Every structure is written in C-alpha cells, then in structure tokens.
Amino acid sequence: MEVQQGGAPAPAAELVVSLREFTLSDADAEAFMSWASDPRVVRFQRRDAYEHVDQARRYIADHVLPHPWYRAICAGAGAPLPVVGSISVKPGPAEDGRLFRASVGYRVAHAHWGRGVATRAVRAAAEAVFAAWPWLLRLEAVADVENPASQRVLEKAGFVREGVLRKYILLKGRPRDMVMFSIVVDADTDRRRQQNKPDGP
Amino acid sequence: MEATATPRTQEEVKAGTAKVTVGEVTLRKFELSDVDAMMAWASDPEVAAFCRWEPYESTKPLLAFLRDTVLPHPWFRAICVSGAVVGAVSVSPTSERCRRELGYVLARAHWGKGVATAVVRRALRDVFADLEPEGLRRVEALVDVGNLASQRLAEKAGFRREGVLRRHYWHKGRARDMVMYSFLSDDPLPE
Numbered sequence: 153m154e155v156q157q158g159g160a161p162a163p164a165a166e167l168v169v170s171l172r173e174f175t176l177s178d179a180d181a182e183a184f185m186s187w188a189s190d191p192r193v194v195r196f197q198r199r200d201a202y203e204h205v206d207q208a209r210r211y212i213a214d215h216v217l218p219h220p221w222y223r224a225i226c227a228g229a230g231a232p233l234p235v236v237g238s239i240s241v242k243p244g245p246a247e248d249g250r251l252f253r254a255s256v257g258y259r260v261a262h263a264h265w266g267r268g269v270a271t272r273a274v275r276a277a278a279e280a281v282f283a284a285w286p287w288l289l290r291l292e293a294v295a296d297v298e299n300p301a302s303q304r305v306l307e308k309a310g311f312v313r314e315g316v317l318r319k320y321i322l323l324k325g326r327p328r329d330m331v332m333f334s335i336v337v338d339a340d341t342d343r344r345r346q347q348n349k350p351d352g353p
Numbered sequence: 354m355e356a357t358a359t360p361r362t363q364e365e366v367k368a369g370t371a372k373v374t375v376g377e378v379t380l381r382k383f384e385l386s387d388v389d390a391m392m393a394w395a396s397d398p399e400v401a402a403f404c405r406w407e408p409y410e411s412t413k414p415l416l417a418f419l420r421d422t423v424l425p426h427p428w429f430r431a432i433c434v435s436g437a438v439v440g441a442v443s444v445s446p447t448s449e450r451c452r453r454e455l456g457y458v459l460a461r462a463h464w465g466k467g468v469a470t471a472v473v474r475r476a477l478r479d480v481f482a483d484l485e486p487e488g489l490r491r492v493e494a495l496v497d498v499g500n501l502a503s504q505r506l507a508e509k510a511g512f513r514r515e516g517v518l519r520r521h522y523w524h525k526g527r528a529r530d531m532v533m534y535s536f537l538s539d540d541p542l543p544e
Contacts, residue, residue: 248405250523289528292518312519315516318513320451327452327491334518334521339520339528
C-alpha cells in the first residue's frame with residue numbers, strides 16, 4: 153500500500169515514505185543488505201549481521217514472502233523510491249485459538265536515520281493492519297531500554313508506553329530489559345486508544 | 354512448618370498484622386489419583402472466575418486435563434496443606450527461553466490464610482533452582498486489573514509491578530487489561 157505525506161504537492165524537501173511488498177529481485181536483496189549487514193542496525197535485533205547477499209536472498213524467499221505482513225520501506229527521492237528499510241507485523245500469539253493481538257518490528261538503514269522515516273513507516277503500518285484485520289485489538293512493539301531512538305519513534309507514531317519489562321527478550325543470547333508499547337482498540341467505544349491523537353478515527 | 358491452630362479475628366486479618374500460621378504447606382508432582390481432590394476447586398465458579406477455564410461438571414474432562422496437560426508439563430505442582438491437595442501452581446514456558454509464566458489456583462476453603470503467599474515464594478525458590486541452569490531469568494505473573502487479591506499476593510511475594518498491558522489477555526470472550534509482574538532470578542526473596 154502506498155501512504156504519502158500530505159495532500160498538496162510536496163515541496164522539494166518533503167520526505168515521502170511508502171510501503172510495498174518485497175520481491176525476489178537482486179535489487180531488493182541488495183537493498184536488504186544495507187541494513188541487515190550493518191552492526192549498528194542489527195545491534196538491537198536477535199539476528200547477527202549478514203555477511204553475504206545470498207543470506208538476504210534466502211531470508212526474503214523463505215521468511216519475508218510467506219510472512220502474513222512484511223513490507224519494504226521506501227523513502228527519499230526518485231522513481232521508484234529506494235528501499236531503505238523493512239517493517240513487519242506478526243499476528244499472535246493466539247489464545248484459545250483466538251487472534252486478537254499482533255506485534256510490529258522495523259529496521260531502517262543507518263544512512264536514513266533521524267529523518268522521520270521509521271515514524272512514518274510505523275504509523276502507516278499501524279493504519280494498514282488495523283484496517284486489514286478487523287480482529288485486531290492490540291498492536292504492540294518493544295524497544296530495548298538502551299534504544300531511546302526507537303522508543304521515540306514508537307511514541308511519535310502514537311504508541312502508548314506501558315512499562316519496562318525486565319529480562320523480557322533474549323537478544324544474541326542475553327536477556328534484555330524492554331520497554332513495551334501498544335495501540336489498542338478501546339473496549340467500550342471500539343475506537344483506537346493511542347496517544348497524541350484527537351478523539352476520532 | 355508445624356501445624357498450629359491460631360484463633361484470629363476478622364479485624365486482625367483485615368489489618369494484616371495477624372500472625373497467620375497454616376498447616377504444613379508442601380509442593381509435589383500430581384498423580385492421576387489426585388483428580389477427585391482437584392474437583393473441589395475445579396468445580397467452583399468463584400475459583401474459576403479469574404481463571405481461563407469454566408467450572409468442571411464432571412471428573413472425566415478433568416482427568417483428561419490431568420493426563421494430557423498436567424503430567425507432561427515441565428513444571429506443575431500440587432499444593433498440599435497437611436498432606437491434602439488443595440490447589441495447583443505452575444510455571445509455564447513462553448516464546449522466550451529466559452522467561453516463564455506463573456499460574457496458581459487454590460480451593461476457596463484455603464483462601465485468606467497465607468497459603469498462596471507461601472506457595473508462590475516456595476515455587477519461585479524451587480523453579481529457579483530447577484530451571485536457571487536452562488536459562489530461566491524471569492518469572493512473570495499476569496493479573497487481571499480487576500483481581501485485587503492476586504495483585505496483593507504478587508506484591509507480598511516480592512514481585513515487581515511493571516505496568517498494565519492493555520487488552521493483552523483473552524479471557525472468556527474478551528480481551529482484558531492485565532497487570533504485569535515479574536520476579537528475576539537475582540531478586541531477593543522476601544522473608
């Protein structure tokens with residue numbers, strides 16, 4: 153799906169961010185390597201840095217394409233917009249066979265940090281999955297306590313900070329404290345309860 | 354702990370200053386023959402209220418649960434008071450090797466006597482001894498925001514309250530807000 157900033161023609165400096173599905177192309181695999189091979193980006197991911205583009209190619213084929221919701225983040229200038237990151241939303245875990253929650257994760261190439269790319273991508277992904285999955289009541293995300301940039305992205309994207317969960321997730325074999333964030337559908341009003349949003353859809 | 358019968362007034366219990374003594378509280382593995390004792394709490398709607406299951410109406414499905422879920426479970430214990438089975442405590446795996454989730458259920462006749470607090474403290478000690486070598490660092494408890502008794506219990510047992518996870522837990526047809534508590538392998542056990 154394509155989400156663009158604003159309705160009027162964008163000024164030259166305006167950042168355009170859009171999401172699309174990945175393909176099996178060499179270009180997508182190479183773009184994937186721009187963040188998957190970077191220790192600065194994988195520092196807060198479970199996976200170690202990739203060393204060869206074949207790893208990215210295999211990951212796209214085996215994991216990304218069959219995934220319930222995985223998108224390339226496109227941003228910058230030019231047509232087509234270059235792929236600068238990825239964002240995925242994983243449904244579940246289910247309880248009693250019931251799906252009602254999902255979790256979002258994202259990665260952006262280091263060269264594109266600090267310009268609002270991740271914030272726009274997370275906002276767009278949240279809008280998309282709440283629209284596509286009527287069963288979705290809770291969208292959550294975690295950020296390492298030592299990753300304040302990611303915490304800020306989630307807050308700016310409208311997630312509510314719920315607390316610090318100690319030794320919650322294993323990152324490269326070490327248990328890490330994680331900050332938990334969420335956007336939920338209000339039980340009473342069926343409206344989304346998130347922060348920095350006016351009362352309305 | 355030796356069994357001592359100590360009379361106590363309602364006021365003392367409410368003030369929380371009463372020295373509550375209980376019969377000897379022990380934990381052991383379940384056996385199929387425990388099914389009849391389990392019916393005492395498994396059939397009780399007041400006990401089932403904050404649990405995921407509906408009250409059992411016969412022992413047949415309870416026996417199936419015992420056989421298929423309890424016996425093969427990595428950490429599921431019968432709570433015994435003076436040798437009689439009065440409840441269950443479990444620490445269940447999650448998607449992460451470093452954390453497991455605590456659950457407990459106690460027959461109503463044994464509420465308000467300090468049994469659950471003693472059980473949770475014992476379970477924490479035992480489960481970290483058993484599973485820390487396998488990477489367990491965190492035992493968490495998710496308590497419904499409306500279940501004040503269990504929240505007080507978690508706090509008395511030394512759990513740290515981390516926050517409210519909204520619509521995090523499916524319970525009897527609704528997604529509920531839950532309070533997240535945790536106890537880490539290096540947290541001090543209160544005593």
